[in-house]
Amino acid sequence: MPKVQNAPDAQAYVTLTLHAHLPYVINHGTWPHGLEWLLEAAAETYLPLLRVLEELETANKPLRANINFSPILCEQLRHPVFQKELPRYLERKIESAQLDKSYFAKMGEQHLATVADYWERFFRRDLEDFEKLGSDILRGFQHFHETEQIEIITCAATHGYFPLMGFDQAISAQVKTGVATHQKHFGEQPRGIWVPECGYRPAGMWAYPMKPQVNSPEESWRPFERKGVEQFLGENGIEFFFVDTHLIETSARFTPYDYLIGGAQIALEEDSGEPHPSLYWPYLVDGPAKGKINVSCFPRDPKTGTQVWSGDIGYPGDPVYLDFHKKRWPGGHRYWQVTNSKIDMALKSAYYPQEATDRTRAHAEHFASIARDVLQNAPRNGAPPILTSPFDAELFGHWWYEGTEWLKNLALVFGREDSPVKLISCAEYLDRYKPTGAVSLPEGSWGKNGTNEVWLNPDTAWTWPHIYAAEDAVRAMAANPKWDSTHDSLRLAKQICRELLLLESSDWQFLITTGAARDYAEKRFNTHLDQFRVLIDAWRRFEAGQPLSNESLHSLAEIERRDSVFADLDPRCWTTT
Numbered sequence: 001m002p003k004v005q006n007a008p009d010a011q012a013y014v015t016l017t018l019h020a021h022l023p024y025v026i027n028h029g030t031w032p033h034g035l036e037w038l039l040e041a042a043a044e045t046y047l048p049l050l051r052v053l054e055e056l057e058t059a060n061k062p063l064r065a066n067i068n069f070s071p072i073l074c075e076q077l078r079h080p081v082f083q084k085e086l087p088r089y090l091e092r093k094i095e096s097a098q099l100d101k102s103y104f105a106k107m108g109e110q111h112l113a114t115v116a117d118y119w120e121r122f123f124r125r126d127l128e129d130f131e132k133l134g135s136d137i138l139r140g141f142q143h144f145h146e147t148e149q150i151e152i153i154t155c156a157a158t159h160g161y162f163p164l165m166g167f168d169q170a171i172s173a174q175v176k177t178g179v180a181t182h183q184k185h186f187g188e189q190p191r192g193i194w195v196p197e198c199g200y201r202p203a204g205m206w207a208y209p210m211k212p213q214v215n216s217p218e219e220s221w222r223p224f225e226r227k228g229v230e231q232f233l234g235e236n237g238i239e240f241f242f243v244d245t246h247l248i249e250t251s252a253r254f255t256p257y258d259y260l261i262g263g264a265q266i267a268l269e270e271d272s273g274e275p276h277p278s279l280y281w282p283y284l285v286d287g288p289a290k291g292k293i294n295v296s297c298f299p300r301d302p303k304t305g306t307q308v309w310s311g312d313i314g315y316p317g318d319p320v321y322l323d324f325h326k327k328r329w330p331g332g333h334r335y336w337q338v339t340n341s342k343i344d345m346a347l348k349s350a351y352y353p354q355e356a357t358d359r360t361r362a363h364a365e366h367f368a369s370i371a372r373d374v375l376q377n378a379p380r381n382g383a384p385p386i387l388t389s390p391f392d393a394e395l396f397g398h399w400w401y402e403g404t405e406w407l408k409n410l411a412l413v414f415g416r417e418d419s420p421v422k423l424i425s426c427a428e429y430l431d432r433y434k435p436t437g438a439v440s441l442p443e444g445s446w447g448k449n450g451t452n453e454v455w456l457n458p459d460t461a462w463t464w465p466h467i468y469a470a471e472d473a474v475r476a477m478a479a480n481p482k483w484d485s486t487h488d489s490l491r492l493a494k495q496i497c498r499e500l501l502l503l504e505s506s507d508w509q510f511l512i513t514t515g516a517a518r519d520y521a522e523k524r525f526n527t528h529l530d531q532f533r534v535l536i537d538a539w540r541r542f543e544a545g546q547p548l549s550n551e552s553l554h555s556l557a558e559i560e561r562r563d564s565v566f567a568d569l570d571p572r573c574w575t576t577t
Contacts, residue, residue, distance in 0.1 A: 003148045004062045010422035012280075012375035013386040013429060014414065015298065016063065016407070017242060019194045020046070020393035021070035021159055023507035026081045027562040028527070033520035038076055039089040042137060045397035045404070046077075047126045050133075050140045052408045053149060061415035062149035063407060064423040067141065067393065068194040070155035071181035072505075074138060075565040078185065083135040090130070093123040096331025111350055112335050118353050119333050138185055145186065151425035153192035154182040154238075157566065160504035161455050163201040163443055166208065166468035168227050168577035169475050170504065175232045176573045177501065177566060184568065191427045192240045193233060196506050197455070198300070198390075198446035200243055203228035209456060210465055227577060230285040234293035240282065240426050241297055242390050244446035248283075248299040248439065249276045277439055280378040280385035282430065286438040296435050298388040298426055300446065304370055307363075308391055308403075315363045316400040317341050320356050323348055324399060334401075360402050364409035372421050383433035386424070455509040463512075466529050467503060473536050474500050478574035480543060488548050492539055492556055493571045498563055499532040531559045 007013070022041060025034045056063055069077075076082055101116035133140050145152040156162070157177035165171050175193075182190045207223040233241060277283065282296040311317045316338075323336045326345045336348035337356075371387050378385035396403030414423045447454035456464065474497060477483055483493035503525065511521035538552035548556075 003146075004057075004060070007064060007422050007424040007428055010384060010424075011420040012372075012378065012384045013422055013424040014371050014375075015386055015388050015424055015426050015429065016065040016410075017194070017388065017390035017426075018049075018065055018067045018393035018396070019070075019155070019390060020068060021073050021155060021194075022076070022394075023505050023524075024072050024076065024158065024502055024563070024565060026076055026079050028524060029520065033517045035081075035085060036089075038082060039086055041394050041398055042077070042082075042086055042130075043090060043093070043123065043126050044401070045394050046137050046141075047129050048397045048404045049393070049407075050129065050137070050144075051125075052404045053141075053144045055408060056411050057144070057147070057149060059412065059415075061411050062423070063411045064149065064151075064425050064428070065407075066151045066153050066192060066426050068153045068155050068192075069138065069141070069185075070159055070194070071178045072158045072565065074181060074185045077137050079565075086130060086135075087127060090123050090127040093331070093333075094120055094127070097123065097333055100328060100331060100333055100335075111352075115335050115351055115353065116333065142186055148425075148428075151192065151427045152182075152186055152190070153194060154178050154190035155194045156196050157181065158501040158505045159196040159507060160501070161196055161199050161445075161452075161506035161509070162229055163199045163445065163452050164209065164456055164464060165504065166464075166471045167475055168232075169478075169574045170471045170500075171227075171229075171232050172235075172577050173497070173573035174501070174504070175236050175238075177569060179236050179238070180568065180570075181566060189237050191238070193238045194390075195229060195233075195241045197510075198242055198244045198444075199452070199455075199506075200229050200247060200441055200445070201226070201443050202441055203231065208468060210461060211468075228285070230293055230295040230297075232577075234295045238295060240295065240430060242388065243297045243299055243441060244444060244450060245279060245300050245302045246450040247297075247441045247444050248279055277437065278379050278385070280375065280387055281381070281383075281437065282386070282426070282435045284435045284438040286440045296430060297439070297441070298386070300390055301374065301387045303374055304367060304387065304389050305391075307367055307370065308389070308395070308400075311341060315367075315406065316395075316403070318359055318363070320352065320359050322351050322356060322401040324401075356402050357405055360406040361409045364406055364413050367406075367410060368413045368419070368421070375421060381436060383436075386429055388426075454513050455506055457513060460509040460512050463509060463525055466525075470500050470503055470529070470532050470536075474571075474574050477536070477539055477543075478571045482543060483539070483571060488553060488556075489539075489542060491560070492535060492542070492548065492552075494566075494569050495556060495560055495563070496532065496535045496539060497569055497571050497574065498566060499528050499535060499559070501566070501569075502563060503528040503532060528563075531563070535559065 022038055025038050028034055030036055097116050097120035101113045104113035144150045156174035160174045162171050205223045206226040208221050211221050279299045282298045285295050285297050307314045319338050321338050322334055323338045326336045326348050327334050335351055337351045339348045375385050375387055444450045483489050508521040508525040511517045534555050542548055
């Protein structure tokens with residue numbers, strides 16, 4: 001299939017990154033938490049984004065974004081349960097829109113009836129597109145990757161949070177399984193990775209923040225030397241990743257999650273007066289493997305990010321855009337504008353889709369103007385500077401309904417012949433311009449205050465001793481070749497590893513901390529912990545010479561049925577670092 005032309009030469013570049021990820025929810029609840037999250041994201045973000053990419057392909061104005069599909073999301077998008085349930089979900093949305101339309105017409109609310117008709121057409125288009133794709137959303141994105149209109153990158157297998165994971169083998173397994181899963185779904189080695197939560201940890205001495213809840217020798221939990229994140233990436237063929245602003249410029253402390261956790265008043269800039277590297281270049285990450293590991297990091301730009309992330313001071317809070325929170329039940333369709341984010345829900349005014357769509361063009365122009373101003377003042381070292389804007393993909397379409405249309409208009413603005421700034425993917429930029437500088441990064445994330453505190457705090461501290469004990473148990477199991485001695489012992493070992501990966505998902509601590517779905521997150525963590533314990537107990541009896549009992553095999557089959565992901569998972573991933 002024909003590829004788009006390379007990004008044109010420009011005075012400067014912008015690279016957009018969309019991080020698509022949801023924790024494993026299939027077979028673990030439906031509504032309000034569970035499979036419904038995945039169905040909503042597919043209907044409101046992934047399918048509409050494919051339509052935008054198709055429109056841009058027709059216009060020959062490629063988005064050239066880096067799009068990450070986390071490995072666990074890939075597994076879910078090709079899971080038969082999802083592929084069966086999404087059409088049913090869309091049919092329910094169509095039916096509820098039809099009922100709303102009849103109700104509003106009967107009540108004399110003609111405009112709201114028109115909006116209901118808009119939703120009927122929207123979800124009907126989703127259904128038609130899903131059928132055309134053969135129920136395979138990833139296939140649609142792969143087309144745009146193969147024609148080089150986007151660059152699909154990978155993530156850790158289940159979005160484990162690297163700075164707090166207990167063993168190098170655990171991080172290695174997250175990366176190796178992530179790369180292998182990407183290769184399975186997209187047929188090639190990924191060049192870039194979204195490190196979960198932009199969580200970075202340098203090489204050096206590391207100590208457990210708390211001891212595991214098992215009787216282990218004290219010396220097992222003393223500080224020890226750890227690898228840096230860049231070493232795991234380089235050893236697995238990854239060329240680039242993303243870091244938050246403050247890891248490059250320590251005086252800038254704004255992070256996107258500050259807005260999600262009520263920190264909207266945090267200052268965006270604090271000039272310390274000390275020199276610091278520019279935010280508008282990629283850098284080689286300097287560490288113990290200097291000269292052997294060729295991995296680059298792209299720093300997040302804070303100025304443009306606030307415009308897209310913030311519902312208080314950014315685009316999503318514009319009065320004409322669709323209000324996320326006010327919904328009509330049953331059905332859950334939305335008929336009201338933001339109006340004012342501070343007013344009572346009852347006072348929200350009616351939504352006008354065309355007016356909101358028109359507003360995205362002005363906001364695309366505004367974003368482009370900010371990027372031009374920032375890049376005009378960026379230092380130059382012989383290569384054009386590049387501004388990196390990373391976001392959660394689900395922000396576009398799901399949280400900010402008009403966001404996908406904004407992305408399209410942004411590509412059209414930067415695609416003008418006279419635009420001095422052009423869009424480019426990170427991979428293409430690195431092919432043209434090799435980094436000339438290196439940085440030694442501190443530990444940090446894009447979480448609140450740039451630290452680990454979203455994932456390690458008084459509400460979540462109880463989870464980590466369990467994770468460390470489970471990681472230790474898997475490391476010991478993988479080192480014993482007996483797990484590969486029979487068909488059933490291999491099944492058992494692979495499912496033990498799956499349960500550990502699911503237990504390590506950073507989503508559980510995030511949901512507990514934010515309170516967004518605390519009960520669900522705690523239940524899910526404990527479910528995987530309980531299942532892990534059942535399986536590891538069966539392994540220890542088998543390791544001691546007992547055959548696997550019928551009861552153990554029955555439990556294994558039930559857990560496999562619920563958590564059937566990463567079919568080709570290799571327990572040997574836990575034997576190397």
